[in-house]
Amino acid sequence: xxxxxxxxxxxxxxxxxxxxxxxxxxxxxxxxxxxxxxxxxxxxxxxxxxxxxxxxxxxxxxxxxxxxxxxxxxxxxxxxxxxxxxxxxxxxxxxxxxxxxxxxxxxxxxxxxxxxxxxxxxxxxxxxxxxxxxxxxxxxxxxxxxxxxxxxxxxxxxxxxxxxxxxxxxxxxxxxxxxxxxxxxxxxxxxxxxxxxxxxxxxxxxxxxxxxxxxxxxxxxxxxxxxxxxxxxxxxxxxxxxxxxxxxxxxxxxxxxxxxxxxxxxxxxxxxxxxxxxxxxxxxxxxxxxxxxxxxxxxxxxxxxxxxxxxxxxxxxxxxxxxxxxxxxxxxxxxxxxxxxxxxxxxxxxxxxxxxxxxxxxxxxxxxxxxxxxxxxxxxxxxxxxxxxxxxxxxxxxxxxxxxxxxx
Numbered sequence: 001x002x003x004x005x006x007x008x009x010x011x012x013x014x015x016x017x018x019x020x021x022x023x024x025x026x027x028x029x030x031x032x033x034x035x036x037x038x039x040x041x042x043x044x045x046x047x048x049x050x051x052x053x054x055x056x057x058x059x060x061x062x063x064x065x066x067x068x069x070x071x072x073x074x075x076x077x078x079x080x081x082x083x084x085x086x087x088x089x090x091x092x093x094x095x096x097x098x099x100x101x102x103x104x105x106x107x108x109x110x111x112x113x114x115x116x117x118x119x120x121x122x123x124x125x126x127x128x129x130x131x132x133x134x135x136x137x138x139x140x141x142x143x144x145x146x147x148x149x150x151x152x153x154x155x156x157x158x159x160x161x162x163x164x165x166x167x168x169x170x171x172x173x174x175x176x177x178x179x180x181x182x183x184x185x186x187x188x189x190x191x192x193x194x195x196x197x198x199x200x201x202x203x204x205x206x207x208x209x210x211x212x213x214x215x216x217x218x219x220x221x222x223x224x225x226x227x228x229x230x231x232x233x234x235x236x237x238x239x240x241x242x243x244x245x246x247x248x249x250x251x252x253x254x255x256x257x258x259x260x261x262x263x264x265x266x267x268x269x270x271x272x273x274x275x276x277x278x279x280x281x282x283x284x285x286x287x288x289x290x291x292x293x294x295x296x297x298x299x300x301x302x303x304x305x306x307x308x309x310x311x312x313x314x315x316x317x318x319x320x321x322x323x324x325x326x327x328x329x330x331x332x333x334x335x336x337x338x339x340x341x342x343x344x345x346x347x348x349x350x351x352x353x354x355x356x357x358x359x360x361x362x363x364x365x366x367x368x369x370x371x372x373x374x375x376x377x378x379x380x381x382x383x384x385x386x387x388x389x390x391x392x393x394x395x396x397x398x399x400x401x402x403x404x405x406x407x408x
Contacts, residue, residue: 038401043336044335052324070230073226083216084216090210096205120187134169211237217235217237241313243315243317259278263276336385337373348363350386
């Protein structure tokens with residue numbers, strides 16, 4: 001039986017195949033794998049540039065009820081949130097201040113002073129009798145002189161002198177009567193200084209303090225019975241439905257806005273931001289120390305609500321909110337996330353995804369906020385830009401979407 005012979009490959013072919021396998025292995029070994037990236041599209045959409053800061057709500061017109069006299073404040077029954085009516089609701093009652101007890105030395109001095117005043121009263125009474133007697137004599141003398149003058153037996157000089165003596169004596173009587181009355185008042189005042197505090201209950205003589213405005217009790221600063229001096233704060237009143245917002249901006253930010261600018265009110269506790277408008281920017285700045293200990297010049301900006309009361313009825317006085325004051329806004333603005341931009345050789349740049357490779361492009365940036373930036377030149381709508389490009393990415397670097405790598 002004849003044997004079949006098979007052609008074996010020559011040595012050159014085997015060597016070539018081995019070299020080819022080695023080259024392929026080397027290629028795959030040294031080949032750089034594509035870098036996983038996240039991308040976002042260049043879009044046209046509305047863009048807002050805002051100045052964000054913390055703010056606080058406050059009642060537009062707050063009324064402070066203060067003690068009108070020195071005295072004892074009786075316990076207050078009103079609580080925060082109670083309704084009051086102007087001129088009708090009694091918000092507080094005060095008792096006039098009671099005199100203090102006298103120490104022995106002061107009491108002895110007062111009693112000695114009282115005895116001196118009593119002697120002065122007696123002396124004034126005696127002077128009254130003397131002055132009245134002198135006045136009677138002067139009146140009688142004038143009547144005699146007047147009768148003689150009318151018959152022509154007295155000179156005009158004597159007649160005028162008698163009239164003057166009569167009038168002077170009358171004035172002296174009035175003077176000593178007034179001095180006697182003054183001495184009596186001084187004596188009563190000195191005697192009153194010996195009076196001690198009243199032990200009896202005189203609450204019927206309490207002074208009623210009524211509400212100066214209709215609204216609600218915001219805060220009671222003095223609830224229990226206590227002694228107060230005139231001017232001490234008792235409570236604060238206002239209308240919690242009529243509130244505004246105040247925020248203190250850096251002076252460099254305050255000059256960028258104006259009355260009537262739109263405001264977004266966020267982080268107030270509701271489901272969506274509220275709308276507001278800048279009412280006024282106070283012209284007086286003040287120095288404030290920041291949390292880092294840096295001195296800053298701040299300016300108060302007052303903001304009114306635009307949304308109706310029903311949308312913000314849960315807000316009250318002294319609530320914390322975040323305000324976003326609109327510095328600039330635009331529609332159909334070509335924009336990208338600011339995380340796609342970086343500085344390269346002093347210019348703004350970005351990487352776009354081009355057929356699986358990163359391509360470096362120079363861009364011209366316009367307005368920016370905390371999240372997005374306006375693109376004036378360098379990018380087109382619909383292009384994909386690489387977000388947060390790392391130092392591994394250069395012009396021409398192979399890239400792939402992160403979600404594609406996970407799917408593979």
